[in-house]
Amino acid sequence: MSEQRNGEGLLSGYRVLDLADEKGLLCGRMLAGWGADVIKVERPGGDPARNIGPFYKDIPHPERSLFWFALNADKRGITLDIETADGRDIFRRLVKTADFVVESFAPGYMEGLGLGYRELEKINPGIILTSITPFGQSGPYAQFKATDMTVWALGGMMYLSGDPDRPPVQLSVPQAYFHGGIHGALGSMVALYYRELTGEGQQVDVSAHEAVDFANMVEDEGYDLLKVSLARPGPFWGLARPGQLGILYERVNFECKDGYVNVFVKGGGAGYKTSARAVTQWMKEEGKAGYLETYDWDTYDFGKLTLEERQRLEAPLVPFFKTKTKREIMARAAREGIFAAPLDSVKDLMEGPQLNARDYWVKVEHPELGDTILYPGAPVKAAVLPWRTQRRAPLIGEHNDEVYRRELGLSPELLVALKSRGVI
């Protein structure tokens, strides 16, 4: 069963002008996926995000960027140089019939062009301007230069990722701008609801720096209470404790026969104890429990446990899991209530049973490549008005004719003139 349907989605009827670069593309992708008509507005010649790899068959080319494909599926595409007077005129015309403008320019850039919220509001009082930046529209860092990694760093997640004896690390798929983008989509929706009530738009000021911070769970609150900052833990889970005992590290990633698994073997509330007892029981059945043979998980008091004691507890776990495959561990986990998951790679996910049983992966046609590519499908399933992953990202200027000639009524001669002047 595919997710495809024709033009009917939760956000059908809404139009988005998407001026964002890599810092905000995910926002427009979300709105497009839920059915909005998202028009990606690129500078003539193509958006710089088309140069971001990886590339189809590793051929770097602005119409082959897999990054671009992933983040711009289901959007239409026009070219427009809003730094020209004609370009701004055309943009203003488009704003008249748009519901959202999404952008990720440096704070002040849109205002500098006469396209800030105050001006857009005059053209269309219902317009929602979603501005996604690394740090927000104002403040001491607002004009800081950034990349995904530096925002991941300042937002606190880099310090929490990696091995303690190596530098703080980023993920090999950079994350910070995705956090900014999804919070941008969320903020846009909150503004849309307000507009439903009042007819008025507003500006949505999104900070990727703040969005990234959410990912640290409650480490900020933990610091507020205990004055302990957790750090990158390696294959362990860190628990902050006040005073002399210091941070407790519990190993959670284990090498297994065919890869790695993440397993919780610790005390605490009911679920944790069930998990720990089930693992211990399994080890006992095979005569491999070692120190855990007589250990009572009810006595596990993470507030008092020393690191040495924890290391004694987990010592038998390391060789034990090495004798088991991911499948064996997960089968036992499902039966016995063990908190476990394999450390799946993207290949494992794409070939595994669960996501395929749910028809999650969607084949998208790329006629220019003579090929289809698999994309992630619905982030949330809805039987009625479902998400769409349907159409490949636009080619450069692909919908110029549709939008400029057919919708705005610009004459072919005018379009030629604009093209030769580099306006579109």
Add this chain to the structure above:
Amino acid sequence: MQTKQVFEGVKIVLFSWGAVASQAARELALHGATMIRVESHRTPDAIRFSSPFKDGKPGVNRGPLSTTFHTNGYNISCDLSKPKGREVARKLVEWADILGDSFTPGILAKFGLDYESVRKIKPRIIYYSTCQQGQYGPYAKIGGLGVQGAAGAGFYYITGWPDRDPAMIQGAYTDFVAPWFLAVPLVAALIRQRRTGEGFYLDESQYEASIHFLAPAVLDYSANGRVAGRQGNHHPAAVPHNAYQCMGNDRWVAIAVTTDAEWEALCRAIGRLELAHDPRYATLLARKEHEEELDALVSGWSRNYTAEEAMLVMQAAGVPAGVTSTCQDLLEDPQYKHRGRFVTLHHKEIGPMIYRSPAYRLSKTPARLVKPGPCLGEDNEYIYKEVLGYSDDEVTDMLAEGVITTEYDAPGVKRS
């Protein structure tokens, strides 16, 4: 006079545990929605047992995990396994516009609170279910916490170094990716409910939502057969690009040079302008060939400065740079202070603690953090009587029967 909040009058009931269902609803509660979570002292939310805790002492109401995700919300205790408890649940369904569920698929059905049953009571309800791997499928019933979600959804595999085993991201990563994906169609469905009176059902698999943060790697595997692995901090199109150690204990600055102009600016900033046009380093390709050398060059410089100084020197020169913030840094972060990210609220058992504002600011209708997420059953009096309309006698009876649970119903507590 304060402006009306966006979601004032919108009513949300949560039959939930964990971080995802609550955080999706929290975004609405921070903008005025009324959010009631139904819980039981007999089976409290498992995350109440996870540290950190105030003073390091465990307790169901002593940790941020018990309160943070329910900012502005209400909490009632109710035993759904009793018929009278299910009557309470039914009243809440009649009251609510939105119902959030995050239990293992099938659990709420046992209490007659599955979507099909609920929509008969309240056809216009928006019902969202969120769990690790979705409501159906061969792995649907495998439970797990967010940490397992992050592992299973592919995030640890790509964290760390090419010559090392996968490393962790401290924190249950996918728990803090999935809620936002859920909140987007949730608000869209709410708009539709307002217009048409129609209900809606959303089934979120936290894996399916979170994998969107890996989309480029998905396409790379599909198109090129390449399995994204661990890469450390290098970047295919930027050199230098890494975290560099600074003065002090485990202090680092992330620096990313993305253009030749930034390279020249960095060289000038560190007093080595002659390297800018040195053919060994002048172009990206040249710098790529000497990446290790350049990492050593930059860290030779950065170790003489604090992380903040190094960042500010780079920023003044126009080079992207950022301190790898610790939690202490985050609480003291001047940009966060400017935006009012952390608001201190006073919790009954924890006392004063920071609570987080949304990552977006609406210019006309900003969020308001007004009360901390409540203790278990804290709002029984108000909700049972004022909102659900039970009389004093009825409430007394429900307490006596254990329909309204109290701390004496907690596992391991002996009733006297």
